[in-house]
Amino acid sequence: MSLATVHPPEPVSANSRSVPILQSEAEALAVARHLATEFASEAAQRDRTRQLPHSELDRFSGSGLWAVSVPKQYGGLEASIVTITEIFKVISAADSSIGQIPHNHFCVVDAIRLDGTETQKEFYFGQVLAGHRFGNAFSEAGTKNVQDFQTQIRPEGSHFLVNGRKFYSTGALFADSIPVGALDEEKHGQLVIVPKGTPGLSVVDDWSGFGQRTTASGSVTLENVRVQPEWIIPAYRGFDRPTFTGPLSQIIHSAIDAGIAQAAIEETIRFVRERSRPWIDSKVERAADDPLTISQIGDLQLRLHAAQAVLERAARILDAGRETPDDKEVAFAAVAVAEAKILTTEIAILATNKLFELAGTQSTLEKHGLDRLWRNARTHTLHDPVRWKYHAIGNFYLNDVLPPRHPWN
Amino acid sequence: MSLATVHPPEPVSANSRSVPILQSEAEALAVARHLATEFASEAAQRDRTRQLPHSELDRFSGSGLWAVSVPKQYGGLEASIVTITEIFKVISAADSSIGQIPHNHFCVVDAIRLDGTETQKEFYFGQVLAGHRFGNAFSEAGTKNVQDFQTQIRPEGSHFLVNGRKFYSTGALFADSIPVGALDEEKHGQLVIVPKGTPGLSVVDDWSGFGQRTTASGSVTLENVRVQPEWIIPAYRGFDRPTFTGPLSQIIHSAIDAGIAQAAIEETIRFVRERSRPWIDSKVERAADDPLTISQIGDLQLRLHAAQAVLERAARILDAGRETPDDKEVAFAAVAVAEAKILTTEIAILATNKLFELAGTQSTLEKHGLDRLWRNARTHTLHDPVRWKYHAIGNFYLNDVLPPRHPWN
Amino acid sequence: MSSPAIPSQIASDQPGASCAPSPAGRVQDDQEALALAHELAAHLCLEASLRDARRQLPFAEIEKYSASGLWALTVPKEYGGPAVSITTLAEVTAIISEADSSIGQIPQNHYYMLEVVRANGTAEQKQQIYELVLSGARLGNALSEVGTKTVGHYNTRIFRQADHFIVSGRKYYSTGALFAHYIPIVARDETDDLLLAIVRPDDSGVQVIDDWESFGQRTTGSGSTVLDNVSVQPEWVLPYEQAFRVPTAVGPIGQIVHAAVDLGIARAAINELRNFLRSTRRGDSVTADPLAVSIYGDLVVQLHAAEALLERAGHIVDFLLADTCESTLALASVAVAEAKAATTQIALFSTNQLFELGGLDSTTEALNLNRHWRNARAHTLHDPVRWKYMAVGNYYLNEVYPPRHGAL
């Protein structure tokens, strides 16, 4: 099997882009902040009209930011998880739908790093450095884990055929290729990187959640999709041994929620300062001088900072992880990320509710579009139930029980 | 079996007391409030020196308040549960140890009402109206429910012998007779009312919790205690059919916690008004003018009122209960009481913590003895874990699952 | 009379507003009021989600509501009304709001204004207005303004001209005005005293605009009322600020109805959650999950606590009506503030947890479950909950009586 033979059915659009290689984490963050300013300005309008951020994504992946996790030996920046979570926070504070779209892309890059062949790494990392965007097609309706997948990959001659239907395929619509989770005859979960345009592959934007409306987290169907052997990453191996795959996926989710929380608090401050009227009983001239408002802003800020600090702690733990961690190390990291996920969930929900309480009725007028922050936080924090994270953490610290490793998660 | 033959080994002290029959619920409440004022004044000192409230209890049971639940047809007031919980609240706000002591007395009166013979009712209710105090000896170390009891009752000739060891026997030291839970040969839980002074019965005050220090909730041991058949109430029958026994016991516990919460808030207000210094940053002249303190007092008051209102709601539900309720009615009442228990627990813990936060460091000086309120609340709310009450309530309302009926509980 | 697709900007001479009241039934007592409310709620809940999604104003539904006689609940017995208890008024509002919280809120100002009439009206004004209300008339409101320093500041003016008054100004948050037969306007006179001038939507110079654009309580039509030199006869003018100079029940009654709306939203959210979980396959795993079940239990406890506080407040307001003085008013204001804080909290908690337990599927836009959060979030902002705690604390800590205005 040689990757030299890989020829996607049609040239991926990425090839036509000129993508810079970011030279440092500081540069990556600066680029992210710059893009965030651009993305923020029309986020409310895109949400209102459910207008997908096509040009924004071109600028985003075209900036080199989607390639920052490519290992150094393949010419990438190999950015730390601390920096990667920071990038997701910054972008998500501006537009959390745009922030969520590359989530799976980063997970796929990690899967290739862990289980790709040397040839696959060279090929795909090269693609990523050139601006290639991975989507995803993992989740299926009604299945609880990868072993239940209905999507199958079966050999046919020198090739393989993939059939199945996937939901919640965030990013698929914008992707140059779509990594599909499929079971082979031995019930192994394979990751099949199907280039866009491959016959039989179709992507539909039927995402209908009230939040994260412009993620295009729709459906992917695969009807007798003919795939080449070299597109197949044996990702199941990554779940047969302890890896940081699960925690990486989760920490990115947590960073997105942290971004939403930060945006909500910033909007609260802006509104209270610039627009809210003081309450009659407060006897102050400016709404921002209301002592009860001030102390609640204090509470929000410290919860935000606590969530950010615990998120950074989790990122540092992942960064400090060894190349081949043992069960206990992965469990420790998974628990640290679960802690971050709890705190970012809580502050995202709290801040997007308090925004209106402190800013007042005017802030609910649809022209401000501020309810999108709550809708985004409420939707995105439901990826997996936060209540069981408390349990996993308690079980680890009280009973020395390691949390289960979730594939694809 | 005739109760005419009942002759306690020695005259119970109650006989020497002259106890008024309270004529109305309003009178009962007035008496309770009057006693509460008396009990409050030395509550802190009794707690500090672990001095048991002997004379206070004589005044308490001598007031007629321990007889208010005796049915009308036996000459009692047959007070509503609303009034009974109010009495427990009022007394517990003054001294929650004194408040807790008659808890089991009321449960035993109810057990006699439910399962006593007519002769037993006439005899025991007459005793209670004359000031007789029941203690209790139910709980055993390490057993989970009544079926596990090690304490046994076995026939010997025309009498019975009881052997066993009991813990957490609140009130036993002050009791004229001690109702003992014991298993007969058929594993039925019997309630054996053993008069104080019966040979082989000993009561030791070895209660060593840091809270409710003067409840004398110690141990009772029974060594070949010879009991007459007419002392035996077949209380197990009360658990073979649906009754409000469990909810009654729980609602009294809840009322005690409501009393502690109220006392803590009153002490907070008194201290902040009279002693606390204003905080430098508040720029106010009096501590009571600190807006952040004021709004927290507001929060405490409304939580207290909510707990009180839900407690009263539960009491009304019990009062409205039919004489022979079905499973569903008992479940509804039990759930209503569980709701009250949650709210009284929460406000009791919150208020006894906030007391110091709002009153400041001075309030922690041992001379004020205010930490007893927290110690009492913390200890008394642990009777059964409040976390599972949420579950019972959720299971009832979400899944139509009736909560388990706990005997003795 | 219903209008299936209302354009977003309509003038007041549209259905509902200018029609004469249809005859209304007479409610006999509290029990009948509750029964009627339940009956009506069963009807109103059917298309509540649809009305919200389409922002379709409930003209026919409001007509049905007031025709039931339920809008006359507080008319005193001596004027032929049922004068039900305030506890019942609150429960009726909660029942209707559980079905459709916009409809539940619409008569809030109607009841508020009836209290102003009771407090400040002349015997003749009472007679006339109560009679109209018993006959099915609906009062709206044109009270608050935007752009003034606080909600207690008004730019709308009223002045006497010959034998009548002239009113001019611009109002917002005019909940109920689009559905009203009479619109009470708050305006400042030459001496800076606040008066209440009652106009009709088809009076010359009156324009009621459907420009309410909040994401919540979308079908309340709480938009603008514009008054351009509107002429008002003296018998339709009464004092307003006076209602707060002396002890009256205006503030507590206005507020308890608001609290009841929030309670209704909380009940709706908790019931929707239950139905959702019990009707979906994925719900099975949630109903068997001890952590989820416990969270549901917490929702129930907080709901019942809020209900109990609201009922308690109702009794205290009833007591205030029987004996209106400074101290009973203070106690009632504080009790209602406590209830309002509790209903705010459970309305927000339940409409957020609805999704925590419902999971990602519950966010599907077609289900429109988020309307409960939007309604709760928008409606609980009428006056800031943080200052309720302040009023309660100041009363109990410092024996300070709450400030007297429409929001306490």
Added chain:
Amino acid sequence: MSSPAIPSQIASDQPGASCAPSPAGRVQDDQEALALAHELAAHLCLEASLRDARRQLPFAEIEKYSASGLWALTVPKEYGGPAVSITTLAEVTAIISEADSSIGQIPQNHYYMLEVVRANGTAEQKQQIYELVLSGARLGNALSEVGTKTVGHYNTRIFRQADHFIVSGRKYYSTGALFAHYIPIVARDETDDLLLAIVRPDDSGVQVIDDWESFGQRTTGSGSTVLDNVSVQPEWVLPYEQAFRVPTAVGPIGQIVHAAVDLGIARAAINELRNFLRSTRRGDSVTADPLAVSIYGDLVVQLHAAEALLERAGHIVDFLLADTCESTLALASVAVAEAKAATTQIALFSTNQLFELGGLDSTTEALNLNRHWRNARAHTLHDPVRWKYMAVGNYYLNEVYPPRHGAL
């Protein structure tokens, strides 16, 4: 040097106070400081409960603590000290406080006063005091007074008489004074400016009284210091209020040590709970209970959040020390206030939940587990946590820099 049964009222000429410092070790760096702290903590935790129960002041333990060199952690490098990071200072305090929170608190004022010396001392004063501290000297404090209008008001006076100063007054909350070789006194001079006069416990007119009678932090000896015309040489007098007129790290460093004490208490409570549950038969049912395990998980999350905020604050204070100006001070004060609010919350939450999960058996007096709550409750009252939220909110909402005093 330890005194097994200290009478409740002892004069200052008792063990510890009047002895000359024993020679102390020299800590080289942050890593060594942490290692020493862990080693010491393993020893201190053994009888912490006993000392609390008997109210037995930890003279021998404090001697051992300062002899380790850990009391010189903040002495600048140019004066021969290790100048470890403030993050490390906080962690050392948390480690010691987990073992015995009274011992953890005792040097709080020592570090606070060292910062005043750094901010306001002359070169000679710094030289002398740093040298003493490096040699094992302990500073106490006699700062707060009772009965004054606020904690910021002082009745103690200092005035110049010939070539020296005279100090008179009465102090309370003199944590550390009973263990100190030197006691810095805050007093108001003729111009109403606040000065710091450093006295020795055996100076004529100085009396340190063991009358600390709070239910918490019982063995800190935070009682009275009486000053009766105490004569102080000018070289032992330095400005105090000045430390708040210009930007200095005095407030943040004093406060971060307090926060670290609370963090230590929280860690102790959570570990006690774990040990209790894992060592009792009844504990098995709790460790298998999903609701209990989830509550334990919540404790861990909040503990780590507080730790993370404390570490964050430490880094920011380190930055303040490197670049001391108004804006860095404001940021540091606010960051420390955030940490203090979080450590307060977890200290209270954990010491209450300890019993919720431990159950009735955990309240047995012999176990003395309630000392953790008593310590948390008393120590977190040093300055009211509600005003931390205010300072944080005012900074972020209004860009207002926090007031400058020892509690921010």
